[in-house]
Amino acid sequence: MGRAVAPNGGHVNQTNRPLNQHAGNSLNVFRCPADHGDAAYPSVNSCWDAYGISYYMAFWFDNAGVKHVGGESEYWSTSNPGANDQGPIKSSEIAKAPTTKVILSDFPWYGRDPNNGAKCVAQFSG
Known part of the structure; x- marks a missing residue:
């Protein structure tokens, strides 16, 4: 099912x-x-x-070195206390070094099996 x-x-x-x-x-x-x-x-x-x-954003909690962008922080904090006390990333933090921040990425990067055929992998050559 x-x-x-x-x-x-x-x-x-x-x-x-x-x-x-x-x-x-x-x-x-x-x-x-x-x-x-x-x-x-x-x-x-x-x-x-x-x-x-x-594309997919990190939400609810920080993961893989990426600070979460959005999501229902209150929900996650209730179910996993202390996991996300600081809340989502703020624009002031992004502004300090925007080229080092991941905001959106291909779907397989976040909680998905990268070996599954359902993926969006950008092809870069150059």
């Missing part, structure tokens, strides 16, 4: 998504051409189609 797909913001109208106002008519900046879905939800063949974005 498959798990129900979490909306991950895909149910929010594009006009109400906070980052979209900065992207103008270039919403495809949030779409990875190699997007093959979400390994955690086999029924999702495209993260873009399901969630409105091909």
